[in-house]
Amino acid sequence: MTEASNYTASELLAVMSARLLLDGQIVFAGVGIPLLAATLAQRVHAPSLTILFEGGVIGPFIVPGELPPSTNEQRCTRKANMVLPITDVMLLLQRGYIDIGFMGGAQIDRYGNLNSSFIGDPEQPKIRLPGTGGGNDISSLTNMIVAMKHEKRRFVPKVDFITSPGFLDGGTSRSDAGLVSGGMFRVVTDLAIMGFDEQSKEMKVVSLHEGVSNEQVQDNTGFDLAFDDTVQTTQPPEPEELAVVRELDPESLYTA
Amino acid sequence: MSNSAKVKPYLELRAETQARERGLKEKVMSLEEAATLINDGDHVAIGGCTMSRTPMAMIWSLIRAGKKDLIASRSIMSSEGDLLFASGISKHVITSWFSQGIVWGVSKVMRHHVEGGHAKFDEWSHMSMGLRYRAGAMGVPFLPSRSMMGSDVGDRRREETRQMSCPFTGEPLTLLPALNPDVAIIHVQRADAYGNAQIDGLQFMDPDIAMAANKVILTTERIIDNAQIRRVPDRTRIPFFTVDAVVEVPFGCAPHECYGAYEPFFDHMGQYAKQVSLDPVAGAADYLRHYYEEPATWEAYLERVGITEILDASRRGRSVYDD
Numbered sequence: 001m002t003e004a005s006n007y008t009a010s011e012l013l014a015v016m017s018a019r020l021l022l023d024g025q026i027v028f029a030g031v032g033i034p035l036l037a038a039t040l041a042q043r044v045h046a047p048s049l050t051i052l053f054e055g056g057v058i059g060p061f062i063v064p065g066e067l068p069p070s071t072n073e074q075r076c077t078r079k080a081n082m083v084l085p086i087t088d089v090m091l092l093l094q095r096g097y098i099d100i101g102f103m104g105g106a107q108i109d110r111y112g113n114l115n116s117s118f119i120g121d122p123e124q125p126k127i128r129l130p131g132t133g134g135g136n137d138i139s140s141l142t143n144m145i146v147a148m149k150h151e152k153r154r155f156v157p158k159v160d161f162i163t164s165p166g167f168l169d170g171g172t173s174r175s176d177a178g179l180v181s182g183g184m185f186r187v188v189t190d191l192a193i194m195g196f197d198e199q200s201k202e203m204k205v206v207s208l209h210e211g212v213s214n215e216q217v218q219d220n221t222g223f224d225l226a227f228d229d230t231v232q233t234t235q236p237p238e239p240e241e242l243a244v245v246r247e248l249d250p251e252s253l254y255t256a
Numbered sequence: 257m258s259n260s261a262k263v264k265p266y267l268e269l270r271a272e273t274q275a276r277e278r279g280l281k282e283k284v285m286s287l288e289e290a291a292t293l294i295n296d297g298d299h300v301a302i303g304g305c306t307m308s309r310t311p312m313a314m315i316w317s318l319i320r321a322g323k324k325d326l327i328a329s330r331s332i333m334s335s336e337g338d339l340l341f342a343s344g345i346s347k348h349v350i351t352s353w354f355s356q357g358i359v360w361g362v363s364k365v366m367r368h369h370v371e372g373g374h375a376k377f378d379e380w381s382h383m384s385m386g387l388r389y390r391a392g393a394m395g396v397p398f399l400p401s402r403s404m405m406g407s408d409v410g411d412r413r414r415e416e417t418r419q420m421s422c423p424f425t426g427e428p429l430t431l432l433p434a435l436n437p438d439v440a441i442i443h444v445q446r447a448d449a450y451g452n453a454q455i456d457g458l459q460f461m462d463p464d465i466a467m468a469a470n471k472v473i474l475t476t477e478r479i480i481d482n483a484q485i486r487r488v489p490d491r492t493r494i495p496f497f498t499v500d501a502v503v504e505v506p507f508g509c510a511p512h513e514c515y516g517a518y519e520p521f522f523d524h525m526g527q528y529a530k531q532v533s534l535d536p537v538a539g540a541a542d543y544l545r546h547y548y549e550e551p552a553t554w555e556a557y558l559e560r561v562g563i564t565e566i567l568d569a570s571r572r573g574r575s576v577y578d579d
Contacts, residue, residue, distance in 0.1 A: 031358060054382060055305060056458050069357045069522075072305040072332065074457055074515045074576045085459045086305065086331055087386030094383070094402050113407075117379060122408065128370040128377065130362055132409050133332060133353035136381035140403040140410075162407040177406030178419065178428030253359055 007237055009190035010255040012209065013147045014040060014245050015237040017102070017188045020145055021046055025099040028052045028138055031068055032254040033147045034102035036245055043244050050081075052098065054134040056089045058082040064247045067254065090134060093141040100185070101138035105148040107159050110203050110223045112166025112184030112196055114139065114146065115159035122161045132163045139164035143185040150189035150220045157223040167201035174201070192217045193234065197226060207232035263397045263433045270395070272470050278497040282449040287317040287554060290473045290501040294439050296323055300346075301389070301435070301469055302330040303442030304509070305460040307357060307520045310336050311443040313508040314475050316557060319343040319548050329435060331385050331461050334512065335528060338365035342540035343548070347375040350435075352382040360529040368536040381409055384432050389461050391434035392468030400429040440469035442494065443508050445517060447476040448484070451499025454491040457515030457576070466494040473501040475508045477517055507558055507566065518573035521565045 007015075010033060017037035021027060023046040029038045038051050039062050050059045055072035059081035062068075068075035077083055092098060106129055107115040116135060120126030138144065144166075148154060166184040167174045174183060187194040187203065195206045204226035205217055210233060218225055249255050291314075294300060300318075304310045315336050318326070328340050329350040337354050340346040342365055354377055355363040369375040380388070384404050391399040404410035404417060405428065411417055418431040442462050447453040453474055455462065466472050474494070479502065485492055508514070511521035511528075532539040551557040558566065 055308070056460065069359055069520065070306040070332075072308050072458065072460070073513055074308070074519065074573070077457060077515075077576065079579055083458055085386075085463065086461050087383065087390055087464065090383035090386060117409065122413070125371055127362070128367050130355035130366075131351075131353045131377070131379040132381050134382040136407055136409045137383040137403040140381075140405065140407070162412065163409055165405075165407040165410075168406050174406060178402075178430070179406050180402075180427065 007242055008255055009149060011242060011245050012190050012237060013037075013188055014255065015241045016193060016209070016234060017145055017147045018044065018241070020186055020188070021049055021100065024048050026050045026052060026097055028054070028093060028098050028101045028142065030103040031071055032104055034104065035062065035067070036248055036254060037147065038102060039248055040241060040244050044241060052089060052092065054086065054089065056084045056086050058084070058089070062248060065250050067249055090137055093137060096181070098142045100145055101142045102145045102147070103135055103138065105146045105154070107154050107156055108146065108148065108187065109156055109159045109166070111168060111170045111201055112144075112187065112203060113159050113162045113168065114164040114166065115161045117163045118161045120160060135164040139166065139184070140179050140182065142182045144183070145186045145188065146184070147188045150191040150217065152220055152222045155221040155223065167196060170201040171199070191220060195228070202226055204228050205231055207234050209234050210236045264436055266395065266397070269436055276500075280450050280496060283451055283500060284449050284479065284502050284504070287313055287503055287505065288321070290314065290503050291317045291321040291323070293471060293473060293501055294318060294323060294326070297325045298438040299327040299329065301437035301440040301465045302328060302336065303440060303460065303462045303465055304512070305331045305458070306334045307512040307525070308458060309443050309460065309462075309514055310334065310509050310512040311441040311475050312336060312510060312512055313505040313554050314441045314443070314473060314503070315339065316548055316554065319345055319544070329385070329437060331382060335363075335525065336512070338363055338532065338540060339544065339548070341365060341369040341375045343544055348378065349376065350378045350380065352380055352385050356525065356529055360525070364533050364536040365540050379409060380404075386461050386464065387432050388435040389464040389468050391432065392436040393464040397434050398431040401432055402429065404430045404432070435468060437465065437469040439471045439473060440465045441473045441475070442466060443475045443505075443514065444494070445477050445514065446480045447474050447502055448480055448482040448496070449502060450482060450496040451494070451502050452482070452485045452492050452496045453494035453499070454485065454488070455493040459493055463493045466498045469498070472499045473503070474499050475503045475505045477506055477508065477514060479504045505554055510558060510561055510566070510569070513569070513573065516573060516576050518566070518569035521561065521569045524561060524565055
């Protein structure tokens with residue numbers, strides 16, 4: 001992020017991801033940036049967007065300043081339409097009701113596979129991370145948006161462990177493995193927005209944030225990035241969008 | 257010793273169930289008595305999820321009783337998983353996610369035990385945990401799923417699942433083996449003396465866990481009369497005949513939350529995270545000594561947690577009914 005900008009990288013992620021969500025969609029959201037973005041979208045342009053939480057919640061609204069610490073506490077149920085058991089809310093993904101799964105990522109590779117389990121050899125890990133939660137199910141069963149910081153150590157040629165499947169080894173390997181639906185849709189970072197090539201399923205840049213160059217994105221990526229023929233430039237966050245994010249997270253728990 | 261990946265033959269599972277006491281009888285006991293129902297080596301399923309309706313008082317009692325070699329499963333493990341490892345009562349956890357909570361980062365205690373090879377964190381996807389318990393609750397040996405394929409959490413590395421082609425459509429499916437825990441420990445807002453349990457708010461996987469297990473220990477914020485249960489039977493989530501013990505434990509999830517009664521004790525959790533981050537071994541040992549070994553009763557434990565935190569968590573907890 002440029003020093004002149006008046007927002008943090010996390011705020012930029014929340015705003016840019018929110019813009020990808022459409023009115024009327026059902027969005028399976030994690031806490032943190034995904035929840036902020038989905039709530040921002042509801043407030044600004046998608047009033048009939050519905051949030052689902054893995055803890056078993058359909059259609060909650062978040063009370064500003066009372067962000068839930070996970071998707072499984074009572075804060076997640078405020079003004080919800082329904083609460084149901086975890087297994088049943090997850091099965092809605094399998095049934096096909098969900099448009100977008102939305103989560104953060106620790107490590108991603110060129111085919112959009114996510115690792116939130118191990119850094120280093122999984123048999124002798126350097127770091128044991130918290131694991132999949134619902135990530136494996138969400139990314140197996142619906143279209144995904146991932147929001148994460150753009151750093152070389154996070155954008156690696158091949159993840160150490162596939163926790164949440166993207167397009168596996170590219171091409172048709174995802175459906176060949178039995179994952180016949182869903183897949184990675186967009187990766188939103190503080191530098192750019194990436195999509196995936198229709199045939200090869202390799203990650204490619206579809207738009208850059210204001211003031212960001214191709215070189216800057218490539219320098220922060222651990223593999224050769226493709227660039228779309230018509231790379232767009234995103235509009236910087238509007239004051240109105242930033243105001244909503246800051247109202248929701250006044251203590252910057254997720255947006256510092 | 258139970259092997260968590262081993263699916264029990266149906267007649268064996270059914271015979272165990274048939275042999276259980278299923279009459280409408282009172283089964284109220286103390287935490288200490290309830291702990292004797294759990295054997296070393298048992299697979300213990302823990303109710304609730306992350307920091308919600310964690311049966312902390314029962315875990316407190318199991319740690320104090322010095323249980324050994326428990327296999328602990330849960331939808332998502334939070335700080336209670338740290339304490340299972342740090343106390344040594346379990347060296348094998350089956351869950352989908354294991355850390356105190358996102359805002360506190362990765363658990364240093366979990367990392368210490370798993371990275372050092374002292375304990376096993378067996379990771380399954382969240383829906384798969386749920387379907388495994390549900391298969392156990394349904395009395396079937398597996399359930400098919402369209403998740404856990406292609407990934408390392410799934411069949412790239414895992415040997416316990418199977419893939420099959422659907423006999424009707426030919427589509428690929430993952431088969432997830434049933435979990436039938438030896439014991440389920442579950443905390444609820446209210447239950448009667450027979451074990452009819454009513455749950456407010458999020459149920460998580462608890463009804464399935466109760467049905468799947470071969471024994472259920474309920475802890476409850478309060479014991480109510482059976483007549484009150486019968487007034488609103490639609491609120492009952494766990495039927496009495498699955499339950500073997502009922503223990504009344506106010507604030508039985510502290511410092512985690514119990515829906516509508518108290519939210520997580522955030523200051524306590526923050527302090528705990530700080531302490532174990534500085535030193536996952538000594539920090540956790542100090543915590544266990546101060547809160548688990550020295551207080552002789554659950555009331556004495558709550559005294560150490562402190563009235564200020566209890567009141568603050570209760571005020572926030574009840575606020576869910578303000579809307």
